[in-house]
């Protein structure tokens with residue numbers, strides 16, 4: 001790998017454009033119904049103690065994870081509010097909910113550092129792979145605490161370090177080999193990846209009974225699965241937009257070759273490691 005890209009603590013220069021420009025890549029790989037892999041979603045539901053009847057807020061909801069899984073879990077008894085600053089991402093979440101005919105789901109455009117909700121109006125807050133990106137992470141967690149009813153739980157899941165998640169590097173290597181130029185991994189994704197970083201934010205924001213754990217599992221991806229296609233589309237959506245199916249086939253072979261260390265017979269064994277923290281809003 002040449003170059004590590006910008007550092008994990010470098011703020012995104014223009015977050016709104018950054019995410020708006022990535023929407024096409026997410027749409028290429030988004031599930032059109034239930035989550036393809038709901039492992040993170042289930043962990044967040046458990047960590048924030050979500051049960052039917054609750055009003056749940058999912059922050060940085062993007063294309064609907066975990067909010068779509070939460071709506072399925074509530075089965076119409078309770079409400080889910082999916083909030084994100086990128087409307088086009090939320091539109092994907094809404095399309096998934098419509099396809100699954102789930103009730104009591106709404107999408108709301110908003111910045112999680114200044115939420116458009118009154119105090120103490122939710123029974124649980126979740127956030128999956130979103131808190132790494134804002135410049136003022138503490139403001140985001142404090143806002144979640146403000147909108148939670150006293151005694152309710154918030155849970156955040158973020159990527160662990162890049163060394164724990166080697167696929168980000170193997171995909172970047174495959175892209176470099178295919179296009180002949182560098183696409184350094186986006187290190188901001190790992191800005192809360194060190195043990196204790198996430199829980200420190202929750203504690204500083206005033207949450208009680210704060211816990212944090214390493215959350216690791218292995219995803220088994222058959223050769224030819226669209227896993228690497230989604231990864232490439234999300235990494236460089238504009239560059240892959242005009243690829244023909246033949247180009248895609250060559251690109252994916254190159255990425256699979258670059259990921260050979262993860263191959264085990266007919267499958268890739270993808271280590272996936274996150275940090276999961278939860279806390280209770282003070283009574």
Ligand SMILES: C[S@@+](CC[C@H](N)C(=O)[O-])C[C@H]1O[C@@H](n2cnc3c(N)ncnc32)[C@H](O)[C@@H]1O
Pocket residue numbers: 015019059060061062063064065066083084085086089110111112113127128129130133134
């Ligand atoms: C990596 S995506 C994660 C989406 C989804 N939670 C998932 O796990 O698939 C990150 C999302 O965070 C959103 N986001 C980033 N900063 C935000 C902010 N300050 N307020 C609200 N949403 C934000 C982006 O628009 C994007 O949809």
